[in-house]
Amino acid sequence: MNNMNQKNLLVISDGFPDLNHYNVNFVKNYVDLVKSEFNQINVISPQPFFPKLLSKIKLFQNFTRFSCYEDYNYENVKVYYPSFLMLPIKRHRQKRGEFFTKKCNEIIQKHNLEFDFIHTHFLFPSSYTGIELKKNYRKPLIATTHGSDIYVDPFISKANLKRTKQIIQNTDLVTVPSVFMSNKVQEINPQTKSKTKLVPNFIDTDFFKPNKKKQDKVKKILMVGNLIESKKVLDVIPTVLELLKIRKDFVVQIIGEGPLKSTLEKQVEKNKLKQYIKILGAKKNKALVKYYNQADTFFFPSKAESFGIVQIEALACEVPVVAGPNEGSKFVLKNYCGYISKSFRPNEFANLLNKSLNKKWNQQKMRNYIVNNFSNQKTKTIMLKIYQSLER
Numbered sequence: 001m002n003n004m005n006q007k008n009l010l011v012i013s014d015g016f017p018d019l020n021h022y023n024v025n026f027v028k029n030y031v032d033l034v035k036s037e038f039n040q041i042n043v044i045s046p047q048p049f050f051p052k053l054l055s056k057i058k059l060f061q062n063f064t065r066f067s068c069y070e071d072y073n074y075e076n077v078k079v080y081y082p083s084f085l086m087l088p089i090k091r092h093r094q095k096r097g098e099f100f101t102k103k104c105n106e107i108i109q110k111h112n113l114e115f116d117f118i119h120t121h122f123l124f125p126s127s128y129t130g131i132e133l134k135k136n137y138r139k140p141l142i143a144t145t146h147g148s149d150i151y152v153d154p155f156i157s158k159a160n161l162k163r164t165k166q167i168i169q170n171t172d173l174v175t176v177p178s179v180f181m182s183n184k185v186q187e188i189n190p191q192t193k194s195k196t197k198l199v200p201n202f203i204d205t206d207f208f209k210p211n212k213k214k215q216d217k218v219k220k221i222l223m224v225g226n227l228i229e230s231k232k233v234l235d236v237i238p239t240v241l242e243l244l245k246i247r248k249d250f251v252v253q254i255i256g257e258g259p260l261k262s263t264l265e266k267q268v269e270k271n272k273l274k275q276y277i278k279i280l281g282a283k284k285n286k287a288l289v290k291y292y293n294q295a296d297t298f299f300f301p302s303k304a305e306s307f308g309i310v311q312i313e314a315l316a317c318e319v320p321v322v323a324g325p326n327e328g329s330k331f332v333l334k335n336y337c338g339y340i341s342k343s344f345r346p347n348e349f350a351n352l353l354n355k356s357l358n359k360k361w362n363q364q365k366m367r368n369y370i371v372n373n374f375s376n377q378k379t380k381t382i383m384l385k386i387y388q389s390l391e392r
Helices: 026-036 052-056 090-094 096-110 125-138 160-170 179-187 189-195 231-241 259-269 285-294 309-316 327-332 346-360 363-374 374-387
Strands: 008-012 039-046 047-049 072-074 075-080 082-084 117-121 141-144 173-176 196-198 217-224 248-255 277-281 297-300 319-322 338-340
Touching: 008 026, 008 125, 026 039, 026 117, 026 338, 026 374, 039 096, 052 327, 082 096, 090 231, 090 297, 096 125, 117 125, 125 141, 125 160, 141 160, 160 179, 173 179, 173 189, 173 374, 179 189, 179 327, 217 309, 217 346, 231 248, 231 259, 231 277, 231 338, 248 297, 248 309, 259 277, 285 309, 297 309, 297 346, 309 327, 309 363, 319 346, 338 346, 363 374
Parallel strands: 008 039, 008 117, 039 075, 047 082, 117 141, 141 173, 173 196, 217 248, 217 297, 248 277, 297 319, 319 338
Antiparallel strands: 072 075
């Protein structure tokens, strides 16, 4: 890459993990992907806070979120967490983008940050801020959309749609992880086709790799993800009840946390399925790889999905996937990788899981597919070409 090691990158995102709190990791993964190619990367991640004193007022009792993120640095990356007051009132919600932008400008000026590219993750408020920074500092802007920020949020109101159109229009490039999302960008703003680039999500295929296991009489079906409504995690109950009509030599392992965990636990108890469904909570990546490698099939019933990184993690470990008919699975899965159901009916899921458990898969073929299309090295090459195309 020509002179890129002399360039600085500015990353803006409201979701970036600090050392003490869990937050979405995939933005950090993008930073780690390219950090060796830059001189310096600065990340600004403004966080809202709510005064503890106000939580004593009855009206605000449920709003006790505080910004307690701490700045840190590693290698050539510095991460800043400026905080801004965010009250649960309409006026503050409407001003969120302006608050966000103000804090980013303060950090840039306070620390005399120099940068050659701006890369924002999520269209609002990050890319909204990116537009202002592009105007003020005259630097190229890449905006990455990750999911609901392009196929849900813009359609909540006319104001959201108008704002999203303006953001897309004023970026230099918009990157998307799937064809479905590329189509959504162009649906919102048809004039942006030439500057919409497909950059698939990625994983470290040297980390997520097969570790051959001994065959077990009990077949393991694995689920990984947030325990929330859109992931349709509760569908595992009727699916298991249907699968039990076909076979009984299996167990479903569920890894993840979320608001539906207690409901799921109660339903497992109520339906007397403790023998067949194990809820394991969250697991760090090192442990997660072990679970992938113990699995015979991965179950992904998610309804609203723009990509589904857990699918490529499973396939990289040579585990076939049974998925719901979501857009992410339609983009990722090939017929030699697993099955996509025609509906979300439990009996259909059960039949496909049974079919997957009985089939002798070409595991090397699915592994090669992931390495060739969704590895960190593949995506790194694409990203560096994008930065190079905008170099001034």
